[in-house]
Amino acid sequence: MAQVTFSPPFTTPPEVVTQLRQAGFAALAPADVARWVGCDLAALNALNSDWTALPPDDFLRDGGRYRRRRHACFVVQDGHIEQAPHRAHWQPVEYNALHGGMERWFAPMEPATVARPVWRQLLSALAAVSDAVFAPAQAHERWFMEAHQFRIDTTDGIGRPTPEGAHRDGVDLVAVFLVGREGVKGGETRVFEATGPSGQRFTLTEPWSLMLLDDARMIHESTPIQPLAEGGHRDTLVVTCRRGGFQGDDRAA
Numbered sequence: 001m002a003q004v005t006f007s008p009p010f011t012t013p014p015e016v017v018t019q020l021r022q023a024g025f026a027a028l029a030p031a032d033v034a035r036w037v038g039c040d041l042a043a044l045n046a047l048n049s050d051w052t053a054l055p056p057d058d059f060l061r062d063g064g065r066y067r068r069r070r071h072a073c074f075v076v077q078d079g080h081i082e083q084a085p086h087r088a089h090w091q092p093v094e095y096n097a098l099h100g101g102m103e104r105w106f107a108p109m110e111p112a113t114v115a116r117p118v119w120r121q122l123l124s125a126l127a128a129v130s131d132a133v134f135a136p137a138q139a140h141e142r143w144f145m146e147a148h149q150f151r152i153d154t155t156d157g158i159g160r161p162t163p164e165g166a167h168r169d170g171v172d173l174v175a176v177f178l179v180g181r182e183g184v185k186g187g188e189t190r191v192f193e194a195t196g197p198s199g200q201r202f203t204l205t206e207p208w209s210l211m212l213l214d215d216a217r218m219i220h221e222s223t224p225i226q227p228l229a230e231g232g233h234r235d236t237l238v239v240t241c242r243r244g245g246f247q248g249d250d251r252a253a
Contacts, residue, residue: 005188008202008209016212017132024217025191025200030208033177037125043118044208048179050113051235054151059104066159068151072109073246076127078140081120089146090248091170103248109149123239130173130241133214143172144246148238154184154227161187161222161234168194171242174213174220178204179237183229192219215240 008027011019013036019026034041054068073084088103113119127143135141152159181187192199194217204211213220225234 005203005205006201008189008204008211009200010209016129020129020133020212020214024193024214026212027202027204028210028212030206033208033210037118037121039118039121041208043116044122047113047116047118047237048207048235050110051149051151051179054149055107057106059102059106060163062160062163064160064163065156066153067163068153069106070109070149071106072114072147074123074145074147075142076123076145076241077142079124081123083114084144084246087246088248089148092247094170106148109147113149126173126175126239126241129212134172134243141243143241143243145242146171146240146246149179150236150238151233152187152225152236153231153233154225157227159184159225159234161225161236162220166190166192166219166221168219169215169240170247171215171240173241174215175237175239175241176204176211176213176220177237177239178207178209179235180207181205181225181234183227183232184225184234185228186223186225187234188223190221190223193217194219 010029011026013032016026016036028036030041034044054070056065057067057069060067071089073087075082075084086108088105090103123145126145130143131141152161188201188203189211190199190201191213
């Protein structure tokens with residue numbers, strides 16, 4: 001049976017803020033992502049090799065072996081970017097029924113990755129759009145960002161980008177960059193209104209295409225991937241932006 005895919009509803013960089021405010025999400029094609037970040041597309045593509053040696057995710061409660069990842073945290077404000085000391089990733093069960101309530105200590109991102117100028121440009125672009133959408137009356141908000149490098153593979157026949165199912169992340173902005181996909185089918189992106197009936201489905205296929213989400217308004221998931229060739233995998237970069245602190249900072253000691 002032929003695989004059916006739906007093209008992403010791409011917008012342009014000047015329309016991103018309006019699209020996020022009106023629809024709760026926005027998608028950008030790779031060339032427009034580069035323009036929005038303020039770099040050459042080649043600079044983004046130069047990051048791709050950093051996904052080839054990600055260590056296994058040892059916290060999958062479904063027993064799977066299909067996910068590899070690294071994690072890092074940053075505080076960004078008014079163009080200033082500071083990497084936070086390495087910390088556990090934590091979510092409440094209200095946002096992640098499968099892995100919520102766990103302190104998950106993932107391997108840190110490589111220093112060479114976060115030292116690249118394009119990495120700082122990428123974080124600055126996310127802070128700027130977060131300011132415009134979520135804090136227009138008090139520009140230059142302090143944004144607590146968590147970055148996750150993911151590789152989902154099909155070694156065991158199927159890989160699950162979102163094993164927790166359709167969810168919200170408990171942040172302000174979610175950015176999902178497709179870094180690459182090889183030898184797989186599936187991996188459809190689905191976004192739904194959290195309090196309404198509307199939704200969209202589409203498949204990101206081109207390296208460094210992007211989906212941005214207003215996390216309070218939208219629920220999202222990616223469908224499982226299956227192999228079309230040996231070594232099939234799907235690589236993504238997920239960056240979340242949150243005001244007030246990292247998730248878990250306000251837990252009782």
